[in-house]
Amino acid sequence: MDMITNPMEIENRSFEIISSELEGKEFKKENANILKRVIHTSADFDYADNLFFSEGVVASAQNTLRNGAAIITDTQMGSSGINKRAAAKLGCEVLCFVDSPEVAQIAKESGHTRSREAVDYAARTVAGPLVFAVGNAPTALIRICELVEAGVLDPALVIAVPVGFVNVVESKELVLSLKAPHIVARGRKGGSNVAAAIVNALMYEITDRD
């Protein structure tokens, strides 16, 4: 097989193919890199119709990331997919509390999901601007919305891209009316890989990746 094997060449060629197949689709230039990276990670062009960006979200999110933020994921898989070198260069840290013994204990006592309690835990314990990257848990999204509406959480960005068949669509629709900046994959599709791709796309426009 005659192949390109240089990772950056492969990625550049992939983005050329994606750009070419996106011709005719409407999207704002400022959101293009996120859309393309999500398609790159999923090979699924449905995202051209599914991804929703609140007004000015990319500029505001990049401004936050540039000054160092805590990026909170709802799964270890989401955390794994985020480029830690790029995050470190920006002074950002990537945190996931869903498997922490403390959160597990709180969830056991409250009867709520660990995903929900992990949001409360992050809101309570993490200083500085918070970026939530939610690719799995509707209960995490719903809790974020509740805390924002109660005035006790003011996230710099909510990435709302859980995948699935139960509570997922509804929880993402809730985020659409959130005053906080948000990026939402409407419908059933999404995932931890998509959440990580969105964070990486935001970072790669403003820093080196390695």
Add this chain to the structure above:
Amino acid sequence: MDMITNPMEIENRSFEIISSELEGKEFKKENANILKRVIHTSADFDYADNLFFSEGVVASAQNTLRNGAAIITDTQMGSSGINKRAAAKLGCEVLCFVDSPEVAQIAKESGHTRSREAVDYAARTVAGPLVFAVGNAPTALIRICELVEAGVLDPALVIAVPVGFVNVVESKELVLSLKAPHIVARGRKGGSNVAAAIVNALMYEITDRD
């Protein structure tokens, strides 16, 4: 929002929805749980047409996993998505060498990709039956095929589900003619999440998950 929040209830209801929407699609009963879990992780019914299973692969893979195997992933994200408790109960370990400094050094010297060298490293250093779960790197798949054809690697299972636009389709088509047992997502779609979902689906039929 009136919601089911118990994770197992959510999963059961999700699988009911998936089963119902799969009606009319043709697939072997023995492969059904893998197909459904891949759709569960992606919300993408294209996999009903894309997933290819070699003859008897599920029974042979489960026989291997039941007796303890090394599950080798090509990304940390794939490794993150595999249920470690279920793996431990079966006596399986989950390994990923792509970020190992030794593999990085070998790749630097050889000029090959780290993904390819990670396959050689696993083949050379890991004892016992090997299950490869490849959700990202075409060069890993191609190297597995080369080593099998050279008679120096005899994997118990090759999960061939990279996602992407360059080399991806071709590398997966190569695996289809491999004598070793394989599960392939034909076309562009796949990913580390899909690779992990396939491993988990195989394990969940033969052990508890927690």
